């Protein structure tokens with residue numbers, strides 16, 4: 001492919017591109033081959049500009065870098081925001097991509113929403129895929145990428161690969177890290193969604209304002225004006241919801257609110273049932289009752305956002321409401337993992353923020369029998385926002401009946417110090433059992449006929465990470481499997 005054509009398409013024309021041919025794009029100098037365009041970015045751990053010379057030695061024909069970077073022996077595509085310029089240029093190379101792409105952001109619910117959107121599209125007869133924390137999920141299975149929002153080259157290569165496989169509809173998760181690092185740009189996004197906003201990732205963003213601004217890039221820079229934006233409105237007067245609506249409005253997006261406070265799909269009522277819930281939804285002046293086969297207000301919220309995305313991308317209203325009644329559970333999100341000998345169920349959930357923990361406990365509360373107890377087992381990740389730890393302890397102490405604090409990916413930190421921070425928030429109500437297997441075993445052993453166990457924080461994860469860098473170890477660990485082993489049974 002001609003570099004000049006790619007640059008022209010990206011609005012980046014530079015002199016000298018002439019007949020230079022491009023064979024690929026890379027952001028890691030170790031992946032550069034002859035004919036590659038190298039993106040040299042300043043990151044959290046390295047300055048990619050330090051690898052420019054090595055990239056040129058390996059055959060890079062052009063380098064996208066800041067104007068002040070030194071590039072010798074290859075063309076310098078200079079831009080003050082090199083990650084964005086690189087994305088725009090690379091998008092032309094990795095084409096075509098699926099015609100319908102939607103993006104979901106928000107603190108909690110992205111994985112669930114992209115997965116449910118994929119399911120609704122599929123039930124509507126489309127060849128659909130999703131990209132996010134669970135990896136790349138296609139009609140043929142799932143492949144992990146290691147990150148929620150993969151790096152830009154992996155992301156674009158995946159998109160064009162999916163198009164080659166005949167996939168026409170893709171829902172992807174736009175994480176705040178991904179948005180602030182321009183990991184998903186350059187593509188036409190047909191519709192976007194915002195689920196909710198609460199504390200997370202302050203280790204990376206510093207402040208709630210900076211974290212919110214990163215999320216808002218989806219509306220203000222990634223999607224095109226005029227495209228639909230499905231926004232959750234729980235009717236609770238959240239200032240973040242109001243601000244997201246205002247940002248989307250200002251960009252000229254077609255705002256469609258869903259939820260108790262929504263006007264596109266209004267959630268008029270929600271009645272929990274044994275293994276699901278009945279939703280009363282108002283749409284276009286009509287009231288419909290939908291039996292959603294998933295429990296918890298939060299799953300209803302994600303299902304409604306997904307329904308909104310499916311509707312604005314062409315699935316008929318009847319087909320969408322019908323699909324909601326057939327949604328399959330999302331891996332590791334309120335997954336009924338095991339039943340102990342007394343009949344108490346253990347659920348595995350991916351709640352790893354204060355707000356998510358509150359939502360997961362609230363989802364299970366109606367299912368605790370009269371006089372029964374909700375037993376919560378969780379920890380908090382190392383090398384992540386430290387401020388959320390005591391808040392998670394506080395939420396659990398308030399909302400659960402028995403709280404067991406354990407380890408969850410301590411990474412480079414001292415696990416005991418992480419547990420202590422959570423315990424401090426729990427104000428004496430919690431006890432600690434560092435070893436996660438023993439903690440899960442204790443909770444399941446303690447649960448009686450009327451009780452429910454919630455094992456939160458790791459969801460679908462398959463390993464417990466300790467140490468960092470050269471000393472990093474990942475011990476195989478699956479909450480669902482461990483719960484089953486401890487309970488000695490699987491749910492029917």
Ligand SMILES: CC(=O)N[C@H]1[C@@H](OP(=O)(O)OP(=O)(O)OC[C@H]2O[C@@H](n3ccc(=O)[nH]c3=O)[C@H](O)[C@@H]2O)O[C@H](CO)[C@@H](O)[C@@H]1O[C@H](C)C(=O)N[C@@H](C)C(=O)N[C@H](CCC(=O)O)C(=O)O
Nearest residue numbers: 027028029041043044045046048051147148149151175177
């Ligand atoms: C803090 C963070 O987000 N880091 C990610 C980011 O790194 P970075 O841009 O800061 O890169 P860096 O390692 O400092 O290196 C700078 C540049 O030099 C290049 N380099 C580096 C070394 C070398 O030898 N040669 C070379 O060319 C790198 O490719 C990079 O372009 O870009 C890298 C490549 O895309 C990611 O692997 C890396 O993810 C790290 C491992 C990570 O743990 N990220 C987590 C926190 C994350 O992104 N999570 C979010 C949100 C999760 C959620 O809530 O769902 C996610 O989207 O997964």
Ligand SMILES: Nc1ncnc2c1ncn2[C@@H]1O[C@H](COP(=O)(O)OP(=O)(O)OP(=O)(O)O)[C@@H](O)[C@H]1O
Nearest residue numbers: 107108109110111112133298301350351356359360
């Ligand atoms: N709409 C919601 N409102 C509140 N909490 C939610 C909502 N959706 C999910 N959660 C909580 O967040 C957890 C993670 O959900 P999910 O994986 O869908 O979110 P995510 O945004 O993809 O998370 P991550 O940022 O880690 O990728 C769930 O297990 C649940 O505890």
Ligand SMILES: N[C@H](CCC[C@H](N)C(=O)O)C(=O)O
Nearest residue numbers: 352380381384408409457458
């Ligand atoms: N995407 C989130 C997942 C956190 C899950 C939890 N198990 C942890 O390790 O903190 C993160 O990387 O912050």
Ligand SMILES: [Mg+2]
Nearest residue numbers: 110111133148
């Ligand atoms: Mg996710």
